[in-house]
Amino acid sequence: MGSGRLYAAVAAGGFRRYATYRAATVAGVFTNTVFGVILVYTYLALWDEKPHLGGYDQAQAVTYVWLGQCLYATLAIQGGGAEKDLMERIRTGEIAVDLYRPADLQLWWLAGDVGRALFQMLGRGVVPFVFGAVFFPMALPTEAGRWAAFVVTLLLATLVSFAIRYLAALSVFWLMDGMGVNQVLMVTGIFFSGMVLPLNAFPGVFGEIVRVLPWAAQIQMPADVLMGETDPLGAFVFQAAWAVVLLGAGRLMQSAATRRVVVQGG
């Protein structure tokens, strides 16, 4: 059980680290709220034009917007979570120290990222969501079961989100610099997670493809479970499958990198 306590401590460290920057958190809440308001208005105009787009009514579209703002920092949709530090450590060569630690590299960074996500959720996500619920009509469930299922999808979404970013970070072992990868993370994250438009509303074959990609596990699935648009069990299976595949790929890539790594000196 000793190692369990270690990762709990790393997670707590991740939480505390982000909790330190209070002004930044308040600023983030403000930004997410402003963007939420802009998006809500555009969505309302869109749903005015075409009611039931993507199977949502207006209240559901509004709920989707505020959920997106709530999860934006939590799931590091555009990057900027643990993977950013990991890339920096690989670039500078400090990763060598991490590899000597008597802890699993992937679990170590996962624990830190979970702590970060939890803080971002509580510190930064909840307020815009509540603001949205107070000032705009939302479609929130009343039964506890659905909220419980929603919490499970959030946990699984956190895993998938980390798994994607961990893979991206490890690529720096070969690329040497993370700037380009960060951009790719940002593009794919914002677009395929459905920050631009709910994935349900993507048209045609393109929409069908987008809805089976791992990014769909991040906002679309939790939203659909919360609003009762999909069967929770199906959502869990979808998310868990992607988590297993991506975390497994991360593990393979990690052993490939550490086996023949050339640590950058400095």
Place this chain on the structure above:
Amino acid sequence: MWVRSSMTYRASFVVTVFGNLTVTGLDFVGILLMFSQVDSLGGWSLPEVAFLYGLSVTSFGIADLALGSMDVLGARMRDGSFDTLLVRPAPVLAQVGADRFALRRLGRITQGAVVLGWALASVDVDWSAAKVLLVPVMVVSGAAIFSAVFVAGAAFQIYAQDAAEVQNAFTYGGTTLLQYPPSVFGKELVRGVTFMLPLAFVNWVPAAHVLGRPYPIGLPGWAAFASPLVAVACCVLAGLAWRTGLRSYRSTGS
């Protein structure tokens, strides 16, 4: 120096430029996706929305190229390296602008200009000399207004120290807002963006004139030509705020 440093990792630079083009292009892809489902948004057609989008993004891109590094300011104040800029014999604002100057930001301007070009070719407008002249005036005044927002945000950071994101709400939030027709938003919001933070003069007001639409809160017709004046006023105010902020700056001492 910052240009050369970004060229060191060539593969990464190429990916970055490409990525930057795509990141900024994504908003427009989002708009295209919306229009794949509907014929108009808030009563505006796709070419009309593209016109707003192109103007907003091009203006913002120019301001961002010159002053987009303002959000590094908070970090520089926290770690104390801002003091270095103060003792150098060059204007602080120019130094902050050049800090982490990134050529990849050209991606945004390019992308905005392409959309604007397409919009100009596709909107159904009865062009007059005044309307033609108004387009470049909008881009330049818009860039000046956004620059003023960047500088005012930087001045605010001197007080707030750790709140770069508040600035993002106004800069990135502002440009996102202006990409959609004013008819989409609530009256209060439109009024706020016209009179409090006059972002509406970047494109909404003059573009309404070009496209022959009445401005939603009933501004007089000449308001369409007021953008340059608004831009000058914004720059003066932002400059004053910056100087006041600079004078009250206290180093963290680290």
